[in-house]
Amino acid sequence: MKWRGGRQSSNVEDRSGRSAGSGGKIMAGGGIGTIVIAVLFFLFSGGDLNSVTDILGGGQAANYQTENVASDEYTEEKEFSAVVFGHLEDYWNGVFEAEQTTYQDPKLVLFTGSVQSACGNATSQVGPFYCPADQNVYLDLSFATELSQKYGASGDFAMTYVIAHEVGHHVQNELGITQQLDKIRQQVSEKEYNQYSVRLELQADYLAGTFAKYLQGKTYNGQPILEAGDIEEAITAANAIGDDTLQKEYQGYVVPDSFTHGTSKQRVEWFNRGFKYGDLEHGDTFNEKNLDLVYGS
Template sequence: MRWRGNRQSSNVEDRSGRSTGKIATGGGLGVVVIALIVFFISGGDLGAVTDTLGGNSTPTTYQTTPTTTKDYTEQKEFASVVFAHLEDYWNTEFKESNEPYQNPKLVLFTDSVNSACGPATSQVGPFYCPADQNVYLDLSFADELSTKYGATGDYAMAYVIAHEVGHHVQNELGISDQVDKIRNRVSTTEYNQYSVRLELQADYLAGCFTKYLAGKSYQGQPILETGDVEEALTAANAIGDDTLQKEYQGYVVPDSFTHGTSQQRINWFKRGYQYGDLEHGNTFNEQNLDLAS
């Protein structure tokens, strides 16, 4: 992805580095432990922490010494550029639909962070918190994608960020609220199916964003480079529920899936890349069951 020199988002808060204050205790240690369990069992790297942590804690003002190494600075600039492109894309889409849209914020942190959804560690991976409309990201996840999941290349990380912003779009459209209201009316197994469809829709939206970038250029050069789409697909494949469960526990439990199989994630990202609109992204439509299987 050609990103150097592109506009960087101003909606980025850097909480990286060692905190010089105390992390607020909202959900308590037990909440963090539960979040870690979700991560290892269901691949919670893409939003599961939002489902696990609730929204009863009070955000804390962090006093940190931001990381300033060359590698970190470059990763931060990259994430800021991707976030800026996402702002441009979704503001345009919502404006054309005559719908209001509020930009989310990207919060960068190291090791642990406190959000309006509760405290979390970097082990739960990137996540979106609807209570404060922030995307939380420890930039070390880029290295984890490469070394642990074999998803190399900068666009693998761009896909992750786009997926999390996809959750913000769902929140703006009221989709997240609709799914959340179902939680207490159905069994855990049934609710997992709704969760899967929510996650697959976020993959679809990441595909839409990628199609948008494919038509953009900077200084006469296309922003997307050869292999970028494949990098996103490799990442989607690596973090499917079935793939992660096989890796961590040696067998697959479909009823416990919360994010979708590797093939489902690939299918919906491809669909988003094909159509690039909201009309074809209804993962909750029964007619789309073939794509969600």
């Protein structure tokens, strides 16, 4: 992905090097569908422990808000994330404008180690998450390394997929989907709600796919933004964090009723479907009868 020199979002807050402090809820366990290793099921989730998401171009410089910023160890990661966030702002503002609907940009909070959010305290073990209470996407700057080394998903577009997925949760919040599922959660069992959670996450994967489709048609300095292998990097990331793959790796067997994010196959298929259609119309995961037979339909 060509990103160097691209417009960096001004909606970025750099909290790297700042302690999250004490008090509040710790986002390191519990929640919907938690099995053996809770952290695995927070990866790419919304991360709000009290809501539905508690499962899991112009060279402009970013106007970072800083608090005890650490060294420049993660300078490249910060710039990259700000550029991706800038593209996401352009994309989703355009989509909502076309629908004659207002859209409120989220904020990207970059941190290292731990962070305080309106959804509680979180450590780097939680992974990237979206908090509906403050409408922020939280990203630990070391996660790209973990994604590559621990899950075998390397490349800048693997991280683009991660960020786009979390912004997808913000879009769901803007559309009122999150709020509707919050109400459903009060009425059904944990096992039943897990099925809704899967559909929520797969829809965020679909939305990430539509963003990839948008980038496919964009250029920077006359060159396509997407490069050979970018989509494959996103697919590798989606495949690596399916519930079945993670459960097999960490406990040796799968418990389908406990799935909260979808299988590897489902996550790849819904991302691919978003990339194929590039619209909102084909992303209704909640009314799709067969989540496994999607791509190509």
